[in-house]
Amino acid sequence: MSQIPTVDLLALAWFVAAWIGYTWYADRSSRRAHSLRAVMFAHRHEWMKRMVERDNRIVDANIIGNLLQSVSFFASTTLLIMAGLMTLLGSTDTAIPLIRVLPFTSKVTHILWELKLLVLIIIFVYAFFKFTWALRQFNYCSVLIGAAPNTPSPNVNEVYVHRAAQVSTLASKDFNQGLRAYYFSLAALGWFINPWFFVGATTLVAGVLYWREFHSETLKMLALTGTK
Numbered sequence: 001m002s003q004i005p006t007v008d009l010l011a012l013a014w015f016v017a018a019w020i021g022y023t024w025y026a027d028r029s030s031r032r033a034h035s036l037r038a039v040m041f042a043h044r045h046e047w048m049k050r051m052v053e054r055d056n057r058i059v060d061a062n063i064i065g066n067l068l069q070s071v072s073f074f075a076s077t078t079l080l081i082m083a084g085l086m087t088l089l090g091s092t093d094t095a096i097p098l099i100r101v102l103p104f105t106s107k108v109t110h111i112l113w114e115l116k117l118l119v120l121i122i123i124f125v126y127a128f129f130k131f132t133w134a135l136r137q138f139n140y141c142s143v144l145i146g147a148a149p150n151t152p153s154p155n156v157n158e159v160y161v162h163r164a165a166q167v168s169t170l171a172s173k174d175f176n177q178g179l180r181a182y183y184f185s186l187a188a189l190g191w192f193i194n195p196w197f198f199v200g201a202t203t204l205v206a207g208v209l210y211w212r213e214f215h216s217e218t219l220k221m222l223a224l225t226g227t228k
Helices: 008-028 036-054 057-087 092-100 110-146 152-190 195-215 216-225
Strands: none
Touching: 008 110, 008 152, 008 195, 036 057, 036 152, 036 195, 036 216, 057 110, 057 152, 110 152, 152 195, 195 216
């Protein structure tokens, strides 16, 4: 640890605290009416109500297929990024001299360079697990659509609708957390410049995520188009 400056350790601590803190806040606040997750749950619930009423559910299967495509794309991309980072980790002796000649970059040691790459690798490993779990949950949701009851009983339908909407929401939650890892990985790139840029980028990313999930124009429009 003596080869890692204190300011870099503090910047890394701020990064971890900001990510964990924001995730805790976003998940805890997702039950509020004025949040993207809460608004989208209402739309998913309405979608599942319409799905149960339909005899032909090709439209619903197509929607799930589109969602699966998006998640699969990010899962595959994450694997490619991890492969690139592992290759870069094995080329430390070549990469460090190139970084040192760049302006505004702080002094880089071998152990600090490898720590930065390991942090990025951990971020994308986390993202991969989130994307693959979201992929499985969307698959489960497609099974629920196929097994939806064709019964006139409102009580049976309402229970099924709520559970199907909840599974879709949980899948979306993990997909969002995987995307959030991509955002914070962009902040982690700032560490390669200097630790203060890293701190600023982390704060900026957390602020952008907060604004989009709780105060964006998209949220306002989704809330206005909500059905009762």
